[in-house]
Amino acid sequence: MTNHLPFSLKDLDLQVVNNFSLQLKQAHRSKIALVVQGGGQRGIFTAGVFDAFLEAGFDPFELYIGTSAGALNLSSYISRQSKFGYNFIVDYTTENAFFNLYKYLSQQKSMDLDWALGQVAEQGIMPLDVERARGVLEHRTALACVTRKDTLQDIYMPMYQDNWCDVLRASCAIPVIYNLPVCLEDLEWVDGGVSAAVPVKEAWRRGADLVVVVRTEPLEYKAEERRFDWRAKVEAKLPDYIERLSLNESLDKVKSFHAELTAKYEQWKYSRGDGDEVDPSANDAEPKDSMLWEGQRKMLNIERFVKTVGKGQRSDVLAMLNTYYSTYREAHDFMYSPPPGLKVIQIAPEKSLCSWALLSDKDDLEVDYREGKVVGRHFVEHFADILNDTTSLGNRN
Helix, strand or coil, X not given: CCCEEEECCCCCXXXXXXXXXXXXXXXXXXXXXXXXXXXXXXXXXXXXXXXXXXXXXXXXXXXXXXXXXXXXXXXXXXXCCCCHHHHHHHHCCCCCCCCCHHHHHHHCCXXXXXXXXXXXXXXXXXXXXXXXXXXXXXXXXXXXXXXXXXXXXXXEEECCCCCHHHHHHHHCCCCCCCCCCEEECCEEEEEHHHCCCXXXXXXXXXXXXXXXXXXXXXXXXXXXXXXXXXXXXHHHHHHHHXXXXXXXXXXXXXXXXXXXXXXXXXXXXXXXXXXXXXXXXXXXXXXXXXXXXXXXXXXXXXXXXXXXXXXXXXXXXXXXXXXXXXXXXXXXXXXXXXXXCCEEEEECCCCCCCCCCCCCCHHHHHHHHHHHXXXXXXXXXXXXXXXXXXXXXXXXX
């Protein structure tokens, strides 16, 4: 008997699914929770899953918990607005008004989360149906994970209260990329993914018997990754990151930066800052000529990206990175080996998504959305009847 079920196009083993389903049928009135990982634009996969759920009228969940972009996707699922998450990600998060890489690197112009959330507010172009959501939540609970900045503790704030937009802003306030303070209840908050990228344990603490998790990453867990070193993870990702930003130089320079990052990490351990600040007045205007832009883009040094953090914030960012990786590992361990009495199903993409957290191509977003919708339909096909029959919501779902 297993308490964990991976569910993706790759892991769709009908025998395993059927055996797990038999276990669920034996339960009577289970509290079912829906937990949603963030991931920026990779949340397009989640949008596809939720649209498949809405298409089938499927919602046996008594508890919802979302982190960052996961909380945004949850918002439209709860308000029963099909294609909302898709339109928000494709039409708004790809706009330069939301995030412009050149201006971020050259002028330290951060992600404009306020502009994006303004589009879904009551007076926005595509408002969330707040009243509908509050009706859905009459017998349910919805929480957004946020991180308390001073302690890096995960805190869970109710969604769709009077301050719902501020709660979403706090949950999505990515450190460094969004550099405006988010203050609620006399405290400052940052992205919930820092302290709980996949808040399954919180759902268990709140009495869930079954947790359905929607992931934005493939289900690949290696036992040898027990000891996490965030620096090694960053360095391993650098070649792909540099290539993605079209900042790639020779392999030698990439290796050189790896060494430089390592050296800086050692310095940051003993000092709160080093090096010169980036001059925000440099390169005020984005080059209009494409060849000039290409040339300047190649000249951009990744170190400038690091320096945009600023002296006083670097130790904070290092602490956040360490918290993120340690809590992410703990969540992995918990999901793959749930405690007695808890069952976990992870809905996930078959492999790494085509899209990125930011700067994704619309074609890639479309591919990932369609995969999410296919997986969501498969999940409904295999589990809708069972979960609708066993949910503790009874006839209120």
